[in-house]
Amino acid sequence: MTNQTPGESRLFAQLRELHSAMDLAKVSYMLIGGFAVNIHGYVRATHDLDVMVLADDSDLLHDALRKLGYSAIDRRPDLACYFRGNDRLDVLYARRPISQRLLAQARHADLNGLSVPTISAEGLLGLKIQAFSDDPRRIRDLTDMMELVKVNRATMNLDEVRGYFRLFDNESILDDILKSTD
Structure with a gap:
């Protein structure tokens, strides 16, 4: 132990x-x-x-x-x-x-x-969207993504983040997260 x-x-x-x-x-x-x-x-x-x-x-x-x-x-x-x-x-x-x-x-x-x-926060979002794309029942990952963007949006490289969401054909999820944090 x-x-x-x-x-x-x-x-x-x-x-x-x-x-x-x-x-x-x-x-x-x-x-x-x-x-x-x-x-x-x-x-x-x-x-x-x-x-x-x-x-x-x-x-x-x-x-x-x-x-x-x-x-x-x-x-x-x-x-x-x-x-x-x-x-x-x-x-x-x-x-x-x-x-x-x-x-x-x-x-x-x-x-x-x-x-x-x-x-990095951006990389973490990339792993979270990958996990969520692999299994959409992973609601915790969706919540994590929303909260990470809300807390880090001002300092985050959104182009890098968008690239991760695009990689998994889920840019619409990022768009929804960004709208909810405006």
């Missing part, structure tokens, strides 16, 4: 431990998913960590996680899911040039003195 310090959440302790393990294993990663949504200004509950790593580093990551006591319950070429007790870690592998570029351009967020590589 994760070693929590007093006053530290289980999820943050998990992140701190993962960050150290990735540094030791020389695996570049960035936060995606709910924790990244929170970093970008829309605070919502999340119970797991989601990260992206280069596909070429999947075996290094797997070995590092096994040393921490994680077990892979699903491991595919594009993603993996690991558990250790109540700790869950979902991994998305960067294979395509767009994902690799997003990973290379990760921005560092300061979380209680820990500098954590995090996906």
Whole structure:
């Protein structure tokens, strides 16, 4: 189990431990998913960590996680899911040039003195529209997209965001989100 310090959440302790393990294993990663949504200004509950790593580093990551006591319950070429007790870690592998570029351009967020590589708000919206396009029942992703645009619209590169929505033939969703945040 994760070693929590007093006053530290289980999820943050998990992140701190993962960050150290990735540094030791020389695996570049960035936060995606709910924790990244929170970093970008829309605070919502999340119970797991989601990260992206280069596909070429999947075996290094797997070995590092096994040393921490994680077990892979699903491991595919594009993603993996690991558990250790109540700790869950979902991994998305960067294979395509767009994902690799997003990973290379990760921005560092300061979380209680820990500098954590995090996906850009634009990239996060790209992953959210991809997930929603794959499964429209993922209403949480739609809500995340609306709130992320509302909070970050003034500083966001909307041309980049539109490109992600266009990629999944869902520009109308972005148009609706933009209208709702006017």
